[in-house]
Amino acid sequence: MALMITDECINCGACEPECPNNAIYEAGAEWEMDGKTFGEDDAAPSGATGFYSEDFYYIVPDKCTECVGHFDEPQCASVCPTDSCVKAE
Ligand code: SF4
Numbered sequence: 001m002a003l004m005i006t007d008e009c010i011n012c013g014a015c016e017p018e019c020p021n022n023a024i025y026e027a028g029a030e031w032e033m034d035g036k037t038f039g040e041d042d043a044a045p046s047g048a049t050g051f052y053s054e055d056f057y058y059i060v061p062d063k064c065t066e067c068v069g070h071f072d073e074p075q076c077a078s079v080c081p082t083d084s085c086v087k088a089e
């Protein structure tokens, strides 16, 4: 249950501040979870890999809740001008 960002992303940055879970990171940035910092080669606690991107904004799947409990719809998808935030399934 997570969204992902496609290669249609134009790196505008609009989605990042909208995420209630701080699940979105800028291209090439290190990501954080449970007070620890991770990088390109690290898997998420669930074992998920392949979400990190050097080229586009990316979503850490273990941190994305699809905004359930916060908003009626995924906020990143709502603000994205290129419809790049899509369900990962
Ligand atoms: S769907 Fe919501 S929780 Fe998931 S990355 Fe987008 S804004 Fe964050």
Ligand code: SF4
Binding pocket: 005, 008, 009, 010, 011, 012, 013, 014, 015, 016, 057, 076, 079, 080, 081, 082, 083, 084, 085
């Ligand atoms: S709002 Fe869309 S285009 Fe902008 S950085 Fe996020 S995913 Fe990329």
